[in-house]
Amino acid sequence: MxxxxxxxxxxxxxxxxxxxxxxxxxxxxxxxxxxxxxxxxxxxxxxxESVVNEINQKWGNEVLLYGPILKVPYKTYTEKLLTNSETKKVTKETIEHTNYAYFFPEELNIESEINPEVKQRGIYKTSVYKSSIKLNGSYSKPNFNSIEANDKDILWEKATVIIKTSNLKGINNQVEIALNKHNYSFVPKYEQQDRNIYNKEVSMHKLETSYLDKEGLISKKGQLFSINLTISGSKQFKVIPIGRETDLNVKSNWKTANFIGEFLPLNNDKITDDGFNAKWKVLHINRPFSQEYFKHLPNLKEFAFGVNFMIPVDxxxxxxxxxxxxxxxxxxxxxxxxxxxxxxxxxxxxxxxxxxxxxxxxxxxxxxxxxxxxxxxxxxxxxxxxxxxxxxxxxxxxxxxxxxxxxxxxxxxxxxxxxxxxxxxxxxxxxxxxxxxxxxxxxxxxxxxxxxxxx
Structure with a gap:
């Protein structure tokens, strides 16, 4: 052994x-x-990641702008057959419905100056910013020819302008639109959000004006508009190119620019010693969506573009x-x-x-x-x-x-x-x-x- x-x-x-x-x-x-x-x-x-998200939520999340969009209600009609149970006589009943048409601007010019700063909690850092944004452009007279709506069924007197944004918390001024020599204030309009925990899309919130002046709206001349915004945000700044011709100019002192989205800046001198000065031009022929929609406003977030200000942590x-x-x-x-x-x-x-x-x-x-x-x-x-x-x-x-x-x-x-x-x-x-x-x-x-x- x-x-x-x-x-x-x-x-x-x-x-x-x-x-x-x-x-x-x-x-x-x-x-x-x-x-x-x-x-x-x-x-x-x-x-x-959780600490950075907490800082960003308190300061203001990423900024995504979708608008301004002209919203015009119109009437449609359907017929319903009714049968009398006693006489068996069949009659027609006309039912009236109110739908909404959405029209994008002919021209949309956006100028933004964004100067980020670094916020730190413990050993973790993130970038936040304050932005000054000016939106200018014009609308043409809304065209209902594609649905053959009668002019009497178009409720011009109840037309409004809406803006959708991902960041209401960060807005620092009273938002107004100057249109047809009138000023209209935007107010928040609650929309039900999809709260599915698996939905990673950025939630969009709606701002809407009061009813617009009818006479200026139906004029054949182009209607000029302007909007000024000051928004505190973080992570990213993006816009959706809804103008028939969309021009975006972003100036910043941020040294590590990262341009994101469907479109990239056109100017070769965008990177400077002091930061960047990026310019975009997007024509309607460059994107796969039209200038007007009826009944429903589409989700166009996938076509957004802009700048990423996040600090790369690899x-x-x-x-x-x-x-x-x-x-x-x-x-x-x-x-x-x-x-x-x-x-x-x-x-x-x-x-x-x-x-x-x-x-x-x-x-x-x-x-x-x-x-x-x-x-x-x-x-x-x-x-x-x-x-x-x-x-x-x-x-x-x-x-x-x-x-x-x-x-x-x-x-x-x-x-x-x-x-x-x-x-x-x-x-x-x-x-x-x-x-x-x-x-x-x-x-x-x-x-x-x-x-x-x-x-």
Whole structure:
């Protein structure tokens, strides 16, 4: 019995197969703390997003403008057959309905000056802004020819102008429209919103004027209008190009401009030393919707365009991508120690492998914690140098020589550098990663060619 135990102990101590099994088991065990670290990164990213959203909600959310839109009610009629139960006589009853027609401006010129500032809560930052917006343009006489409505059925005296926006809270002035030499104030009109928790669309709120002057509205001449807005917002500023010709000009002192949406600025000199001055021109032929709608106003948010003022925070995304390579780092590091042990015959205890693996997992906790207070490159350098230095010093006490710890330090430095390069790349990440892994495989095959693999 003791002889069998001694044989089993010698097999565990001297067999390459036993060491390979031990290393494989330790790698699987270390996947547990790696999974917790990845969960920590997701949790911190969610925390950052919730804090930013809370700041933005208190200040004012993103601004999306849809309007001004001319709203004209009109009557339609349907006939219903009624049968008398006693005489069986059939009569016709005409039922009157009130519908609404919506007309977009012929010209829509929007000039906006937006100067964001950074708000901070704890370690989290977001950008908010105050904007001054001027809308000018003109309407032509509403055309009902497409539905063949009689002029007597058009309720010109009940026509209004509406604006839809995603941010009522941020409006800082009394909103009025100057139209046909009259001023009309906008008031909020409640509309039922879709409260589905899975609906990620921005909610739109409606502002509407009182009834417009009929005489000016039915004039054949173009009716000029102007609106002034001052809005506090965050994240983005976007407009929907509802004019037959829409011109947008946005000026800002924001240095990192990010233009978003269906249309991009036309001017090549939009980026300046002081910020940006972007200009758009969108014609009705450039968008797939018409100038008038009857009965229903369409949802055109997908055609909005503008500027994104959000502060890019990609430290969590980079940390998460880095943690996905944790299995590769641990496996390759253990492989280096395994090859050194097999070539030099220096014994390495499983506990020592475990300590080295835990040191490798500590890299990611250091990375995420330091990157929250600094940039990703600095955090990566500090975490990498700390972990590599710790492992080199620890391996010096195990291997008793300088050449093997030095080789381990160089290998880890090359591996972390390789992973950092992959993280920074987008279009060539797969190509570089494939070439790098092929090179690593070739080096391992070359280093292991003279090992005695006998059981």
């Amino acid at each position: 003791e002889t069998q135990k001694n044989k089993f102990g010698n097999w565990l101590k001297n067999s390459i197969t036993a060491r390979m099994l031990m290393v494989g088991i330790l790698i699987i065990v270390l996947l547990i703390p790696l999974s917790y670290i990845q969960s920590l990164i997701v949790e911190r990213s969610s925390r950052q 430290e969590y995304q980079k940390s998460e991508r880095s943690a996905k390579y944790g299995f590769l780092v641990i496996a390759l590091t253990f492989l280096v120690f395994f090859l050194i042990q097999s070539i030099s015959k220096i014994p390495i205890h499983p506990f020592q492998y475990l300590m080295i693996g835990l040191a490798l997992t500590m890299f990611y906790t250091l990375l995420i914690s330091i990157s929250e207070h600094s940039n990703f490159l600095k955090a990566y350098l500090i975490a990498g140098i700390s972990v590599i230095g710790l492992i080199v010093l620890y391996s010096k006490s195990i291997l008793k020589t300088f050449k093997f710890p030095l080789f381990i330090g160089v290998s880890l430095t090359a591996l972390y550098t390789f992973i950092y390069v992959i993280i920074q790349l987008e279009n060539y990440a797969l190509l570089v990663g494939s070439i790098g892994l092929f090179t690593i495989l070739a080096l391992v095959m070359y280093a292991s060619r003279k090992i005695d693999w006998s059981f």
